[in-house]
Amino acid sequence: MKKFAKISQNNEYLLLIVTILLVSIGLVFVYSASFYTAEVEAGNKYYYLIKQGVGALVGMVALVSASLIDVNLFKKFHLPLAIVSLIFLALVFVPGLGISKYGATRWIGFGGFSFQPSEICKFALVLVGAHSFGDEKVKKTFFKYAKVIFFGLAYCVLIILEPNMSVTVCVGLLLLALLFLGGMKIKTFLLFLLPFAIALPLLIVLEPYRMLRLMAFLDPWASPKNEGYQLIQSLYALGSGGLFGVGLFCGRQKYRFLPFAESDFVFSVIGEETGLFGCLFVFLLFALYVYCGVKIAVNAKDKFCSLLAGGITSVVAIQSLINFAVVTGSIPPTGLPLPFISYGGTSLVVFMTATGILLGISRKNNINNLDIL
Amino acid sequence: MVATFFLLFVLFCRLFYIQIVWGKNLQTKASDQWTRDLNLTALRGDVVDRNGEILATSSTVFNVYVRPNAVKNKENTAKVLADVLGLNFDLILQKVTKKGVSEVLIARKIPTLVVNILKEKGLTGVYFAEESFREYPFGDFLTQVLGYVSVDGIGQTGLEAYYDKYLQGIDGTLLTQTDLVGKELDGVQYYLPSQKGLTVQLTIDSRIQMIVENVLDLAMYQYSPQKAECIVLDVTDGSILAMSSKPSFDLNNVPRDDLQKLATYSKNVLLTDIYEPGSTFKVVTAAASLEENFLGRGGFDENHVFHNNSRTRVVDGSKISCWSTHANGKHSNQKLSDALNNSCNPIFTDIALSLGKNTFYKYLEAFGFGSKTNVDFQGEQSGLLIDQSLVKNADLARIGFGQSVTVTPLQLCLATAAAVNGGILYQPKLLNSIVDQYSGVVLTNPSVMKNRAISEDTSKKLAQMLEGVVSNGSGKQAYVEGYKVGGKTGTAQKFENGSLAVGKYVSSFIGFFPSNSPKYLVLMLVDEPIGQNYGSVVAAPYAKMVIEGIIDVYDVAPQE
Numbered sequence: 001m002k003k004f005a006k007i008s009q010n011n012e013y014l015l016l017i018v019t020i021l022l023v024s025i026g027l028v029f030v031y032s033a034s035f036y037t038a039e040v041e042a043g044n045k046y047y048y049l050i051k052q053g054v055g056a057l058v059g060m061v062a063l064v065s066a067s068l069i070d071v072n073l074f075k076k077f078h079l080p081l082a083i084v085s086l087i088f089l090a091l092v093f094v095p096g097l098g099i100s101k102y103g104a105t106r107w108i109g110f111g112g113f114s115f116q117p118s119e120i121c122k123f124a125l126v127l128v129g130a131h132s133f134g135d136e137k138v139k140k141t142f143f144k145y146a147k148v149i150f151f152g153l154a155y156c157v158l159i160i161l162e163p164n165m166s167v168t169v170c171v172g173l174l175l176l177a178l179l180f181l182g183g184m185k186i187k188t189f190l191l192f193l194l195p196f197a198i199a200l201p202l203l204i205v206l207e208p209y210r211m212l213r214l215m216a217f218l219d220p221w222a223s224p225k226n227e228g229y230q231l232i233q234s235l236y237a238l239g240s241g242g243l244f245g246v247g248l249f250c251g252r253q254k255y256r257f258l259p260f261a262e263s264d265f266v267f268s269v270i271g272e273e274t275g276l277f278g279c280l281f282v283f284l285l286f287a288l289y290v291y292c293g294v295k296i297a298v299n300a301k302d303k304f305c306s307l308l309a310g311g312i313t314s315v316v317a318i319q320s321l322i323n324f325a326v327v328t329g330s331i332p333p334t335g336l337p338l339p340f341i342s343y344g345g346t347s348l349v350v351f352m353t354a355t356g357i358l359l360g361i362s363r364k365n366n367i368n369n370l371d372i373l
Numbered sequence: 374m375v376a377t378f379f380l381l382f383v384l385f386c387r388l389f390y391i392q393i394v395w396g397k398n399l400q401t402k403a404s405d406q407w408t409r410d411l412n413l414t415a416l417r418g419d420v421v422d423r424n425g426e427i428l429a430t431s432s433t434v435f436n437v438y439v440r441p442n443a444v445k446n447k448e449n450t451a452k453v454l455a456d457v458l459g460l461n462f463d464l465i466l467q468k469v470t471k472k473g474v475s476e477v478l479i480a481r482k483i484p485t486l487v488v489n490i491l492k493e494k495g496l497t498g499v500y501f502a503e504e505s506f507r508e509y510p511f512g513d514f515l516t517q518v519l520g521y522v523s524v525d526g527i528g529q530t531g532l533e534a535y536y537d538k539y540l541q542g543i544d545g546t547l548l549t550q551t552d553l554v555g556k557e558l559d560g561v562q563y564y565l566p567s568q569k570g571l572t573v574q575l576t577i578d579s580r581i582q583m584i585v586e587n588v589l590d591l592a593m594y595q596y597s598p599q600k601a602e603c604i605v606l607d608v609t610d611g612s613i614l615a616m617s618s619k620p621s622f623d624l625n626n627v628p629r630d631d632l633q634k635l636a637t638y639s640k641n642v643l644l645t646d647i648y649e650p651g652s653t654f655k656v657v658t659a660a661a662s663l664e665e666n667f668l669g670r671g672g673f674d675e676n677h678v679f680h681n682n683s684r685t686r687v688v689d690g691s692k693i694s695c696w697s698t699h700a701n702g703k704h705s706n707q708k709l710s711d712a713l714n715n716s717c718n719p720i721f722t723d724i725a726l727s728l729g730k731n732t733f734y735k736y737l738e739a740f741g742f743g744s745k746t747n748v749d750f751q752g753e754q755s756g757l758l759i760d761q762s763l764v765k766n767a768d769l770a771r772i773g774f775g776q777s778v779t780v781t782p783l784q785l786c787l788a789t790a791a792a793v794n795g796g797i798l799y800q801p802k803l804l805n806s807i808v809d810q811y812s813g814v815v816l817t818n819p820s821v822m823k824n825r826a827i828s829e830d831t832s833k834k835l836a837q838m839l840e841g842v843v844s845n846g847s848g849k850q851a852y853v854e855g856y857k858v859g860g861k862t863g864t865a866q867k868f869e870n871g872s873l874a875v876g877k878y879v880s881s882f883i884g885f886f887p888s889n890s891p892k893y894l895v896l897m898l899v900d901e902p903i904g905q906n907y908g909s910v911v912a913a914p915y916a917k918m919v920i921e922g923i924i925d926v927y928d929v930a931p932q933e
Contacts, residue, residue: 036552040552040556235391235395235399236399236400236402236403236406237403238388238391238392238396238399239391239392239395239396239397239398239399239400239403240396240399240400240403241392241396242392242393242396242400243392243393252403252404252407252550253403255407255551255552255553255558256552256553256554257403257406257407257552257553271388271392275392276388276389276392276393279385279388279392280385283381283384283385286381287377287378287381290374290377290378291374294374317377321377321380321381321384324381324384325384328384328387328388328391329387329391330383330384330387
């Protein structure tokens with residue numbers, strides 16, 4: 001840690017504080033949101049907190065390690081990582097390995113350990129993008145787009161088969177962000193956008209439950225017991241919070257009224273217990289994270305690092321924005337965890353690793369800057 | 374970055390809207406789902422007599438509920454419930470393990486004692502909801518006057534219905550904080566206790582009422598009549614001390630499955646049914662005559678001798694006869710007091726006709742006939758008085774001795790009271806006061822003087838004459854040694870479907886005492902007695918029993 005303090009000319013010190021704060025808030029509210037259900041269902045009110053705590057510890061080790069590893073190593077291993085991600089995504093469908101919950105198969109597990117491959121592939125895609133568009137050695141225009149688009153679409157197809165609409169949208173948006181950052185011509189970009197514009201409504205119409213959810217978002221009270229239920233409960237939580245909240249651990253919505261209170265809807269619990277001010281604080285932390293990420297990207301020594309930093313920041317920004325929008329009923333409900341805060345070991349470790357990479361890039365910049373001096 | 378900040382700002386605005394602008398509304402809706410409430414039925418107020426004796430009371434019983442989701446050990450819970458409540462174990466287990474319901478009713482009307490035993494067992498998910506259960510300590514007593522309540526404790530008939538708004542208490546609630554599926558959360562309960570209804574205190578004296586009930590039962594036994602009815606009235610203020618009619622039923626065992634019986638037996642016939650009063654009505658005619666004479670406008674004084682000794686009168690071609698043959702000098706050269714003693718119809722025909730319809734009707738109205746007494750009870754009739762513009766002499770002649778006019782027994786009581794109490798017509802009343810168990814009397818029901826019917830002087834004379842009826846005349850069977858009792862008998866033929874019913878009579882006696890300063894009035898009616906017809910024979914002895922009872926209860930000193 002002292003290493004960071006010494007060389008914190010850039011914003012990596014701030015970024016680290018922001019990350020630790022986000023993870024800590026996550027631990028507090030995962031516990032707050034889950035202690036009742038954990039007690040009732042698992043007989044241990046610390047059940048989710050312990051699992052999340054383990055995730056946070058592993059994540060911290062991963063963060064520190066990733067920040068110390070030379071970024072070029074990631075560049076070298078981008079392809080194996082992308083392919084391994086693809087294989088893991090495919091393994092979800094292998095009987096015995098895949099774990100189904102809530103009508104979707106999104107996890108693979110062996111022994112007592114399980115994780116969600118879709119969480120990793122987001123960053124694998126970022127890496128592929130950064131390599132293709134950022135490495136001077138990759139010359140052929142067609143090839144460098146083709147590789148990114150191939151992996152992007154392949155991930156999307158496998159994730160939508162799980163099915164997991166929200167992560168698909170997230171990966172799709174990320175792909176677009178990468179192509180845009182990679183300097184695709186506006187015309188080509190728009191042409192590329194076209195199939196997405198067609199695919200999204202199509203995907204919604206294909207699965208009846210998505211259509212119902214869409215309608216529910218427009219008027220949740222039309223079907224308060226079914227499609228509208230989740231959103232109504234989220235609004236009840238936020239609405240009960242008011243300006244300052246009902247007090248930490250004092251929320252009522254987590255008593256099984258609000259589904260996924262500790263994961264996708266943890267922000268509702270934050271809103272209920274700490275009010276508008278608590279929400280504002282979380283918003284500010286994410287804004288600071290994005291600010292630091294963008295600054296690291298801009299100051300990066302080469303294009304690969306810049307794109308990698310930009311991509312990681314994009315993932316965090318996209319996913320947190322979607323989560324906020326869902327929780328506040330601004331877009332149709334879809335299950336996407338809030339980075340660093342929502343319950344989920346894979347997500348936490350992966351986001352902390354990515355933050356480690358950001359810190360690594362920043363550190364490298366500083367060393368270079370020091371060299372110049 | 375700019376895009377991200379912009380979107381964050383937009384979402385913050387949305388949050389502001391949800392949490393601040395919309396917040397109160399959302400919170401209200403949310404709080405609805407956080408709690409389950411149990412209604413706590415308020416205890417219904419008591420009905421007591423003028424001395425505080427309880428006539429109707431409510432006790433707390435409990436309905437036992439189970440919330441299956443909150444029951445921890447289902448087998449054990451079902452076993453304890455089945456054992457303590459004496460119910461079938463399998464049935465209870467079925468209820469306790471029922472899915473998809475928030476609460477199931479296990480048993481109704483469980484007394485506090487049993488509930489306390491259950492509470493000690495410390496079962497989870499078992500709840501007790503208070504309910505009030507109506508009891509009538511005297512059973513078949515004051516039945517039609519008190520009335521009964523529905524199974525959910527709402528007054529249906531009688532005073533239970535009339536004073537329902539006072540008797541109804543205010544329900545309370547037990548709010549329990551629960552999770553989504555109704556599982557109770559620790560330590561957060563809100564208890565809003567129920568408030569017991571107010572006490573309704575009646576003018577009824579249960580001791581007198583008890584005597585009346587017994588006497589009527591005896592009359593029912595001895596003469597097997599259709600009905601036997603009695604009212605005891607305090608003539609000085611219109612308070613009803615006792616009021617009963619037979620047949621009746623036990624209020625603790627309402628015959629809800631026999632609607633015909635329920636409707637007939639629960640009717641307070643003393644004010645809902647009308648009849649031709651017959652000779653008891655002669656008191657009114659006599660009062661009118663004496664008062665007119667007192668005012669110097671006609672009528673006959675107490676010394677006037679009626680010389681027409683014929684048994685019959687013919688009015689407008691219609692023949693009116695006396696019940697007596699008038700043979701061997703009976704009913705000859707009678708004064709008013711003799712005519713009352715003999716209950717001689719022709720004399721009262723003469724009086725009615727001599728007064729004329731305008732004068733006579735003025736008195737009929739002053740004595741309250743043709744209009745309701747306004748007693749505090751639902752469903753009172755006003756009786757039938759032929760419209761003054763349509764009344765013929767033949768009708769007027771008959772009204773003079775209590776035919777061609779119908780009254781309710783209560784109306785007759787109040788009119789007779791006015792005739793002997795110094796001339797005041799009172800509004801009868803059953804309610805004495807409304808009492809709050811904490812703050813005392815919250816409402817009193819003062820006696821209402823409606824009007825003066827006759828002068829005090831006339832009233833005194835009349836009372837004296839009626840004393841003679843009991844000491845020397847047809848009312849002898851109501852005479853009580855050492856007491857000044859006044860009264861008048863009545864034997865009226867019944868009308869059925871517009872014509873006289875052969876052999877069907879209403880035998881009655883109306884009496885009061887002490888006649889030098891009247892206080893208590895008793896009306897005894899026996900409807901269609903079998904074997905005997907005359908009021909003097911059938912009704913007077915029962916009235917005597919009631920009078921003796923009153924003397925006994927109030928320890929009335931003998932008069933000179």
